Amino acid sequence: VDISSFRSNTGGVITYDPGYKNTGACESAITFLDGEKGILRYRGYAIEELAEKADFLEVAYLLIFGELPSREQLEKFHKDIREQSIVAEDMKKILDGFPSSAHPMGVLSSLTNALIAFNPSSVNVDSEEDMYRAIVKIMAKFPVLTAWAYRKRAGLPLDYGDDSLGYVENFLKMMFKKPHGEYAQNKIVVDALDKLLILHADHEQNCSTSTVRIVGSSHAGLFASLSAGINALWGPLHGGANQAVIEMLEAIKADDGDTKKYMAKAKDKEDPFRLMGFGHRVYKNFDPRAKIIKKAADSLLDDLGVEDTVLDIAKGLEKEALEDKYFVDRKLYPNVDFYSGIIYRAMGIPVEMFTPMFALGRLPGWIAQWREMRLRKEPIGRPRQIYIGETLRAFKDIDYR
Numbered sequence: 001v002d003i004s005s006f007r008s009n010t011g012g013v014i015t016y017d018p019g020y021k022n023t024g025a026c027e028s029a030i031t032f033l034d035g036e037k038g039i040l041r042y043r044g045y046a047i048e049e050l051a052e053k054a055d056f057l058e059v060a061y062l063l064i065f066g067e068l069p070s071r072e073q074l075e076k077f078h079k080d081i082r083e084q085s086i087v088a089e090d091m092k093k094i095l096d097g098f099p100s101s102a103h104p105m106g107v108l109s110s111l112t113n114a115l116i117a118f119n120p121s122s123v124n125v126d127s128e129e130d131m132y133r134a135i136v137k138i139m140a141k142f143p144v145l146t147a148w149a150y151r152k153r154a155g156l157p158l159d160y161g162d163d164s165l166g167y168v169e170n171f172l173k174m175m176f177k178k179p180h181g182e183y184a185q186n187k188i189v190v191d192a193l194d195k196l197l198i199l200h201a202d203h204e205q206n207c208s209t210s211t212v213r214i215v216g217s218s219h220a221g222l223f224a225s226l227s228a229g230i231n232a233l234w235g236p237l238h239g240g241a242n243q244a245v246i247e248m249l250e251a252i253k254a255d256d257g258d259t260k261k262y263m264a265k266a267k268d269k270e271d272p273f274r275l276m277g278f279g280h281r282v283y284k285n286f287d288p289r290a291k292i293i294k295k296a297a298d299s300l301l302d303d304l305g306v307e308d309t310v311l312d313i314a315k316g317l318e319k320e321a322l323e324d325k326y327f328v329d330r331k332l333y334p335n336v337d338f339y340s341g342i343i344y345r346a347m348g349i350p351v352e353m354f355t356p357m358f359a360l361g362r363l364p365g366w367i368a369q370w371r372e373m374r375l376r377k378e379p380i381g382r383p384r385q386i387y388i389g390e391t392l393r394a395f396k397d398i399d400y401r
C-alpha cells in the first residue's frame with residue numbers, strides 16, 4: 001500500500017469518528033491523561049502534587065515552557081507579566097458598549113479579540129521571542145479583562161491591579177476592591193483559588209483546547225485562537241457546566257432537596273436533562289481533579305465558617321449516583337466542575353463568573369498547546385467528512401421549485 005496516497009487529496013481512506021472519540025489530532029508532550037486509572041499529569045508531574053506544592057504561576061510556566069521554573073525564571077516571568085498589565089484605555093469604551101446583562105464569557109471572548117487591534121505585533125510570531133512577548137501580554141491582560149467583565153456587571157469602577165501582589169492575589173483584589181480602595185485580603189481564599197486554577201490549567205485535547213489549536217493552525221494569532229477557545233469553553237457540555245451545576249443544585253434545593261426526582265430525569269431518555277457535573281469523555285473511573293476539589297470545598301467552607309446546604313445536596317447526589325446502575329453502567333462520575341462552583345460561591349464569586357474563572361485557569365494550557373502546535377509547525381487543521389447529501393442534480397428554474 002502506498003501510504004502517501006492516503007495523505008493525498010481525495011483518494012485516500014477517511015476515518016469516520018464523530019466527536020473524535022478515538023482520533024488523535026496531534027502529538028503532545030504537555031499533559032498525560034489515563035481515563036481508566038484516573039491519572040492526570042502536567043509535563044510528567046502528578047496533579048495531586050502540583051495542587052499541593054506549586055502555585056498557579058509556576059504551573060503556568062511549567063505547562064508553557066516544559067520545566068518547573070527556577071526562582072529567577074519565575075521572578076522574571078512574573079516581572080515581565082507585571083510590566084504588561086496595562087490595558088489600552090479605549091478597551092474600556094468597548095466594554096462600556098455591552099449591556100450590563102451581557103454574559104461575561106461573551107464579553108471576555110470579545111475583549112480578548114479586541115486586544116489584537118491594540119497589540120498588532122502579537123499576530124505574526126515568527127520567533128520564540130515574538131511568541132514569548134505575546135504570551136506575557138495575554139497572561140498579564142487576561143486577568144484584568146476578567147475582573148473588568150465582573151466589575152462592569154456589578155456596577156463597580158474599573159481598575160488595575162497591585163504590582164506588589166502575587167498573580168492570583170492580584171486578580172482577587174482587582175475583582176473585589178471596593179470603590180474607595182478597601183480590600184480585605186484572605187489567604188485561605190487566595191490559596192483555594194490558586195489550587196482551583198491549577199486543577200483547571202490544562203486537560204489535553206478537550207473541546208476548547210482543540211479549538212485553540214485548530215484556529216491557531218491557520219496562523220490566526222494567539223489572541224484570536226484564545227478568543228475562539230473561550231467561546232468553545234462557554235458551552236454547558238464543557239466549561240459552562242460549572243454554572244449549570246450550581247443552577248441545578250439550587251433548583252434541587254428549591255424543590256425540597258428532592259434529588260431522586262432529578263436522578264430520574266437524568267436517566268429518562270425522553271428528557272434532555274443531564275446531571276450536570278457528571279460524566280467525562282475520557283475519565284471512566286474517576287476524575288482526579290474532582291477528588292481534590294471535593295476535599296478543598298469541604299475545608300474552605302469549614303475555614304470560612306460558611307454553611308452551604310448545596311454542598312450537602314451535592315454530596316447526597318454523588319452518593320446516589322455512585323450506587324445507581326444507570327450511572328455505574330455508563331461509568332459516570334463527578335467531574336472537575338461538580339464541586340468547583342461551591343468553592344467559587346463561598347469566595348463571593350457570582351454564578352455567571354464561574355466559567356470565566358475556568359477560562360482564567362485554562363489560559364496557560366491553551367497557550368502551551370498553541371505554542372507547541374506552532375513550534376512543531378503543525379499543518380493547518382482540516383478534518384474530512386463523509387458526504388451524505390444529494391448526488392448530481394440538474395438545476396431547477398425558480399418557477400418549477
Ligand code: ACO
Pocket residue numbers: 019236237238239241266267273274275276277278279280281282330332335336337
Ligand atoms: N447525566 C445523565 N446521563 C449522562 C450524562 C449525565 N451527566 N453524561 C452522559 N450520560 C449518558 C448519555 O446519555 C449516554 O447514555 P446512552 O449510552 O444510554 O445513550 C452515555 O451516558 C454516554 O454519554 P455521551 O454523551 O455519549 O458521552 P460523551 O463522552 O459524548 O460526553 C459529557 C461527555 C459531554 C461530559 C457528558 O457526560 C455530559 O454531557 N455531562 C454533563 C455536562 C458536564 O458536566 N460537562 C462537563 C465536562 S468536564 C469539562 O468540560 C470540564
